[in-house]
Amino acid sequence: MLTTKINNRRYLGNKYRLLPFITETIASECGNFDTFADIFAGTGAVSSAYVDKKLITNDLLYSNYLCHIAWFSDETFDEAKVKKYIEFFNSNIPYEENYMTKNFSDTYFSRSVCSKIGFIREYIEKEFNLKKINTKERALLITSLLYGLDKIANTCGHYDAYRKNAPLTDELILALPEPNTHLKHNECYNCDTNELVKKIYADIVYIDPPYNSRQYSDAYHLVENIARWEKPAVFGVARKMDRKTIKSKYCTHSAPEAFSRLIKDIKAKYIVVSYNNMAQKGNERSNARISDKEILNTLQSKGTVKTFSEKLKAFTTGKSEHLDNEERLFVCKCN
């Protein structure tokens, strides 16, 4: 059976390519540790480097939370059963009208792919409600669907818009998320990070917030919509649902204040922060929301701070180029 890996997905700001930089810095600065909290976890790429530790993952988006359960929850699951469902979903499923065809036909996906996505997502939910699959199996199947649809979405990687008049494929192929073995009793959360840190302790807390005003709930509204499957009304050309409850403060002018409260509430030996250096270089939308000075001042109030950097190719929209973009890691040894 076709399998898929955690990095087989397009996601703004995902750190998969930066893992050597991040893991080497953490190894040299923090030494041995037992628990790792990835509290803006996104795809979970950084956590995937620490599956031998106890993990705490969190993200505001339910779609990411489901993927974290699929990759990191130690709940037992029946792999043969999951494979059977995936085989069925990859078979010839008759066309039907459903929430997806009514709202998204010939936008991000063809009409026939919309039919398939709607059918599969509904089927997974029914099987779960009938207790035929458990939480981990449900998460694995939804993750398989989300990764499969990302491969063929008519976008440049996010769902702010779809490409007009681009050819749409009718082929949606699902693959089995390659399970991690020997997982610890990990904890996955789906809440505002500022609330979460009041309740957890970890040896290392890794922080990778959004850098600029681009809300992840805007960029991934359709992935989130399919993951939640509450079938809300959608609006405008981009067919977005209401996203009030999943907007991040870290994309607004109150980001420095939110960051400062977050750091204050963290209980850890080390705090490691990823942030890039685009502040004041790009346009207003891509400008970093927290300045270097604010990051340093905030972290220094918690302990001793060292900064490390690595050059990388930035995301651009074509309107502006940032070839000298640098990703930084701030490592704070807490007092």
Ligand SMILES: C[S@@+](CC[C@H](N)C(=O)[O-])C[C@H]1O[C@@H](n2cnc3c(N)ncnc32)[C@H](O)[C@@H]1O
């Ligand atoms: C830069 S991305 C993280 C990328 C991740 N390190 C990876 O490798 O995929 C930032 C993430 O923070 C999440 N986020 C934004 N604000 C949040 C908040 N207040 N609480 C929890 N998660 C939040 C976003 O949904 C997004 O997935």
